[in-house]
Amino acid sequence: FVDEFIAATAGNDKKMNAGLIPPLIDYILEARGLNARGWAVTPDAFRPDALPPHFSMNYKLIDEHGRQLDMNRSLVALRGEWGKEAKEEFAELHETPSEYTNLTDWTFGELPELMEVPVGKQTVIGYPALVDDGETVSLKVFDSAEEAAETHRKGLARLFMSQFREQVKYFDKNVPGMSQMGMQFMALGTTEELKRQIVDLTFERACLTEPLPTTPEAFKARCGEAKARLGLIMQEVCRLVGAILTEWQAVTKKLPAFKAQAAVVADIEAQLKRLVSKNFVVATPFERLQHFPRYLKAIGVRLDKLKANPGRDAQSMADYAKLWTNYERRALQLAKMGAVDPQVEQFRWLLEELRVGLFAQELRTPVPVSVKRLEKQWEGIKHG
Structure with missing residues (x-):
């Protein structure tokens, strides 16, 4: 059955975008001829929590001495209970060698995806990463890939x-439109804070294209490629940030006239807070x-x-609120x-x-959206 289902859905991205469960239901009903008999299957039938406990894997948490610390059929629950403590202990037991600190150039050879790290008497898998220490970086190992x-x-x-x-020194004094953007940003932070974000985003756009360099040679080559693009990318970033702040300022000026519509x-205001926070340039x-x-x-169009x-606005707001509550809880x-x-983030x-789509349909959206469409997609995420 599994092979048949995979063969039937392979390459059908449109179906699979809704998650695993909706296309699985469609396949079961169609392949077994249940549609013709009037059968219906809902996503609730596939809820993991509806399974008898013995169908779920049992996870054991073992310390470096081989002692069992905890056991649970929910890996999520184990991580929630022990994740922070495990992270702290991992960091404490694995110290970064001095030759991997205060780095200003790629002097440490190839960077692997995984590393075997001695922790106590055990060897565990760690994930190496460069850490921003301000003026320099250090190479450290983490217990979480994310x-x-x-x-x-x-x-x-x-x-x-x-x-x-x-170039950093030049940008410090020559960010296009910085004075205007700084004034618009005043309610959120200082001009210097905004400038730092713009410079950081410029370097991210110029240097951090995938695949990221993992060797000294690739790092050097990327430096050469980025050097020619930095100026143009800085202008692109400034145009975008300027447009955002202009629209944000226009909306915030409009709002007081609608105080009767509390x-x-x-x-x-909640939407604006989510979108345009103090660190919105680098946080998004x-x-x-x-x-x-x-x-x-x-x-602005909505207002x-x-x-x-x-x-109509009230109805649209109510329809949206249900979906937002589901997302926010998750x-x-x-x-x-x-x-x-990633599905929840998307x-x-x-x-x-x-x-x-609800409040300013004339501005159009790059993908089709509707309340019903998103309700269906959420069901797929929830049960997928």
């Missing part, structure tokens, strides 16, 4: 900046940051329409576990597109 990847990007960017000291104002994936001017413009049809769970789910940005 944490290592996130840390490494920042550390690698710092190492690149160490190779471009003259629920709408509260909803928009660039591919999403590019859409921020449209998201913010959509808020323009509000007085003409407040009932995102908080993942944050507590220190885990990342859904978060689809929710932003949904706001455009």
Whole structure:
């Protein structure tokens, strides 16, 4: 059955984008002729928590002496309970050799994806990453691939900046439109803080394209490629950040006139806080940051329409709120576990597109979105 299902769905990205469960249900009903008999299967039938406990794997947590610390059929629960402690102990037991600290150039040979690390009497798998220490970087090993990847990007960017000291010095005094952007940013932070973010994003865009360098030779080659692009990328970043701040400022100036619509104002203020925070330039994936001017413009369009049809706005807000609550609950769970789910992250940005579709349809969205479509997708994520 499994082989048949894989063969039937292979290459059908449209179906699989909804998660595993919806296409599996469709296949079961079709392949077994159950559609013709009027059968229906819902995603609830595939809830993992509905399985008898003995069908779930039992996980044991063992310390460096071989003693069992805990046991649970939920790996998520084990990670939530012990993850922080394990991370701290791993860091404590594995010290970074001095030759891998205070680095300003790639002097440590090839960087492997995995490393065997002695921890007590055991050898465990660790994930090496460069760590940004300010003016220099260090090479450290992490117990989590996700944490290592996130840390490494920042550390690698710092190492690149160490190779471009003259350019960094030039950018410090020559960021296009910095005075205007600094004034617009005043309610969020200082001009210097914004400038640092713009410079950091410029180097990220110029130097951190995939695949990331893993050898001294690849690092040197990337430096050569990036040098010619830095100026153009800086201009691109400044245009985008300037457009975002202009739209953000326009919306924040509009809001006080709608204080009688308290629920709408509260909803928009929460959205603005999520989008344009103090560190929004570097905290947001660039591919999403590019859409921020449209998201913010959509808020302005929403306000323009509000007085003409407040009932429709209220209904749209209620429809959106249900989906946002589902996402937010799941995102908080993942944050507590220190885990990342790309599908949940993608859904978060689809929710932003949904706001455009609900409140400012004329601005259009790059992908089709609707409440029903996202409800179906969430079911796939939840049970996938």
